[in-house]
Amino acid sequence: MIDNPYYSHEFHGDYDLVSVGRLDLEEGGSIPDCQLAIATFGTLNEAKDNAILVTTWYSGSHQIFRDVYIGPDHALNPDKYFIVVINQIGGGLSTSPHNAAGANADIGMSRFPCIRIGDDVVAQERLLREHFGIETLQLVVGGSMGAQQTYEWMVRFPGKVRRAAPIAGTAQNTPHDFLYTKALVEAIISDPGFKDGEYSSNADVIDGLKRHAGIWAVMGFSTEFWKQEVWRALQFESKEAFMEGFLEPYFTAMDPNDLLCMAWKWQHGDVARHTGGDLAAALGRNEATTRILPINEDMFFPVRDHETEQALTPKSELRVIDDVLGHLGLFGVAPTYIGQVDQHLNELLATS
Amino acid sequence: MIDNPYYSHEFHGDYDLVSVGRLDLEEGGSIPDCQLAIATFGTLNEAKDNAILVTTWYSGSHQIFRDVYIGPDHALNPDKYFIVVINQIGGGLSTSPHNAAGANADIGMSRFPCIRIGDDVVAQERLLREHFGIETLQLVVGGSMGAQQTYEWMVRFPGKVRRAAPIAGTAQNTPHDFLYTKALVEAIISDPGFKDGEYSSNADVIDGLKRHAGIWAVMGFSTEFWKQEVWRALQFESKEAFMEGFLEPYFTAMDPNDLLCMAWKWQHGDVARHTGGDLAAALGRNEATTRILPINEDMFFPVRDHETEQALTPKSELRVIDDVLGHLGLFGVAPTYIGQVDQHLNELLATS
Numbered sequence: 001m002i003d004n005p006y007y008s009h010e011f012h013g014d015y016d017l018v019s020v021g022r023l024d025l026e027e028g029g030s031i032p033d034c035q036l037a038i039a040t041f042g043t044l045n046e047a048k049d050n051a052i053l054v055t056t057w058y059s060g061s062h063q064i065f066r067d068v069y070i071g072p073d074h075a076l077n078p079d080k081y082f083i084v085v086i087n088q089i090g091g092g093l094s095t096s097p098h099n100a101a102g103a104n105a106d107i108g109m110s111r112f113p114c115i116r117i118g119d120d121v122v123a124q125e126r127l128l129r130e131h132f133g134i135e136t137l138q139l140v141v142g143g144s145m146g147a148q149q150t151y152e153w154m155v156r157f158p159g160k161v162r163r164a165a166p167i168a169g170t171a172q173n174t175p176h177d178f179l180y181t182k183a184l185v186e187a188i189i190s191d192p193g194f195k196d197g198e199y200s201s202n203a204d205v206i207d208g209l210k211r212h213a214g215i216w217a218v219m220g221f222s223t224e225f226w227k228q229e230v231w232r233a234l235q236f237e238s239k240e241a242f243m244e245g246f247l248e249p250y251f252t253a254m255d256p257n258d259l260l261c262m263a264w265k266w267q268h269g270d271v272a273r274h275t276g277g278d279l280a281a282a283l284g285r286n287e288a289t290t291r292i293l294p295i296n297e298d299m300f301f302p303v304r305d306h307e308t309e310q311a312l313t314p315k316s317e318l319r320v321i322d323d324v325l326g327h328l329g330l331f332g333v334a335p336t337y338i339g340q341v342d343q344h345l346n347e348l349l350a351t352s
Numbered sequence: 353m354i355d356n357p358y359y360s361h362e363f364h365g366d367y368d369l370v371s372v373g374r375l376d377l378e379e380g381g382s383i384p385d386c387q388l389a390i391a392t393f394g395t396l397n398e399a400k401d402n403a404i405l406v407t408t409w410y411s412g413s414h415q416i417f418r419d420v421y422i423g424p425d426h427a428l429n430p431d432k433y434f435i436v437v438i439n440q441i442g443g444g445l446s447t448s449p450h451n452a453a454g455a456n457a458d459i460g461m462s463r464f465p466c467i468r469i470g471d472d473v474v475a476q477e478r479l480l481r482e483h484f485g486i487e488t489l490q491l492v493v494g495g496s497m498g499a500q501q502t503y504e505w506m507v508r509f510p511g512k513v514r515r516a517a518p519i520a521g522t523a524q525n526t527p528h529d530f531l532y533t534k535a536l537v538e539a540i541i542s543d544p545g546f547k548d549g550e551y552s553s554n555a556d557v558i559d560g561l562k563r564h565a566g567i568w569a570v571m572g573f574s575t576e577f578w579k580q581e582v583w584r585a586l587q588f589e590s591k592e593a594f595m596e597g598f599l600e601p602y603f604t605a606m607d608p609n610d611l612l613c614m615a616w617k618w619q620h621g622d623v624a625r626h627t628g629g630d631l632a633a634a635l636g637r638n639e640a641t642t643r644i645l646p647i648n649e650d651m652f653f654p655v656r657d658h659e660t661e662q663a664l665t666p667k668s669e670l671r672v673i674d675d676v677l678g679h680l681g682l683f684g685v686a687p688t689y690i691g692q693v694d695q696h697l698n699e700l701l702a703t704s
Binding site: 174175176178179180182183186187190191192207208211214215217218219221222223224225226227229239299300302304305 | 526527528530531534538544566569571574576577578581651
């Protein structure tokens with residue numbers, strides 16, 4: 001276990017840790033005491049039928065949803081819905097390699113087992129049902145790896161999801177994404193300070209984490225983001241200052257093993273494993289009214305990959321978000337971004 | 353100096369080393385005895401006005417032009433033209449960090465000076481004039497870094513270039529490309545075996561060179577290349593086999609310092625340094641009839657970046673090459689690729 005102050009209330013505000021008990025894992029092994037960090041907004045009604053689940057992305061937490069996506073002026077309106085953001089396993093706030101202790105002491109650091117998107121979704125369903133008594137969801141929504149979890153909900157628990165909105169992510173990870181994630185992983189594990197996952201502090205792996213940030217810079221934003229110097233809107237004076245003041249500190253604060261846990265999960269995301277590799281059969285299970293929301297400038301979850309899956313998904317429609325930031329448009333930096341998301345989610349939530 | 357068998361006639365066939373003497377460099381310092389490796393095809397006519405110059409890309413040599421682009425059935429027809437392919441400085445065949453010896457012994461390995469695209473073009477012009485007596489070129493053509501050199505010819509020696517065809521490359525390197533190249537560089541220099549450029553063999557840096565290949569896999573091909581498993585056309589059975597059997601051996605055979613020399617040059621390519629940063633003024637110098645040839649699936653030299661520069665280039669027209677391989681379509685793997693290039697070059701060569 002490592003004490004990393006980034007994963008704390010100081011940096012992430014209010015959240016609660018809820019145990020779902022022992023979680024047996026798809027790839028074998030288990031998490032003896034799986035704790036999920038959740039943040040809730042609004043009030044669960046008596047019928048317990050006004051809940052929305054928000055899932056998190058690689059390196060993300062509930063924080064960005066609280067700050068950008070959720071509020072009385074947004075589609076994710078806590079005056080109307082009970083919104084539960086569940087931080088993914090391995091993300092640093094929920095049970096993760098760096099914080100495994102107590103009952104989880106045997107799976108700390110390099111011994112943490114491989115986690116699947118499906119493991120997260122099983123744990124989430126259990127939490128919602130056992131902790132809140134929620135049996136159906138008005139909406140499941142998430143971006144990137146959160147979209148992977150959204151698709152997993154659609155395929156695994158079709159009766160429980162009334163509406164779904166995967167943003168900038170796919171049901172079946174693409175080979176290009178696999179290679180991209182591989183490059184991210186190698187940037188970290190090649191750092192001599194990584195010591196096969198048994199470093200004593202994330203600071204030991206700072207060079208690898210910076211290279212990891214450098215690869216995110218190439219793929220996470222669009223070519224046009226850099227050309228138009230959109231980082232100026234964030235009050236930086238050069239792309240170097242933006243890297244040193246934003247993207248590098250963002251990732252170097254994080255735990256390497258936690259990032260690697262998420263990276264493996266991302267690489268292996270595939271709803272078709274439920275149907276013997278038949279993606280059409282898997283997506284065909286969907287019963288939720290669905291809006292599939294790619295970002296037009298996304299370099300690694302391109303629009304056409306969403307189009308392919310949309311064509312296989314019943315009750316779904318495609319709505320393309322225009323954002324020069326590309327994939328990391330998910331951060332909501334562009335003033336025009338959240339309005340588009342709100343419009344699409346409002347339209348979706350207005351369906352019966 | 354390192355004896356690397358990859359940079360030899362065994363791997364690259366026929367070529368000649370021609371010295372252009374001492375080359376003073378834009379960034380300061382000089383190459384005491386600058387030798388350029390050239391391969392020629394066809395015969396220079398008496399008027400010495402039937403010459404075509406072909407420039408080379410990052411990690412490339414004359415070999416790919418000999419095997420794919422040049423021949424009696426191609427636009428680059430040695431029955432009609434005298435075609436000179438000049439390997440770039442730092443590329444491993446011409447004077448480069450790994451082979452600097454004799455008069456160049458003081459600039460070997462990590463002591464090799466920074467080379468600009470302009471240094472290459474000055475050396476090329478000198479070689480063509482002094483060695484062959486060539487004063488004007490029917491065509492300058494090259495891809496990627498070869499396109500950078502082509503633009504440099506257009507801006508630096510406008511009276512000498514009758515026609516020009518930059519393929520999949522820009523006159524002014526983009527910030528995104530700078531960051532992409534930075535990630536490539538860091539994959540190499542972070543390898544402990546690199547030893548600040550004083551390794552004893554490229555094999556010492558094999559892990560870094562493999563990571564470098566892994567990042568090329570993400571950006572060099574298109575997302576659709578991987579999704580459609582286009583590597584099957586090259587007789588591989590999996591993307592892993594393609595990496596291990598093609599892209600990794602391709603780069604691990606090369607010299608790290610040579611790659612870094614080219615990477616720095618690529619990063620700093622900018623014809624606007626001739627005009628105080630005014631790109632329009634620089635490109636406005638062009639007198640050559642020009643075809644600008646982006647590849648539609650290129651991830652890091654996207655079509656729109658070519659469009660921007662085309663609009664600033666007199667006598668130029670844009671022709672987009674369709675190739676799912678993306679940037680590395682330049683290798684000519686797709687059977688439909690070279691036909692498109694030939695069509696555009698034939699059209700160009702038919703202009704008066």
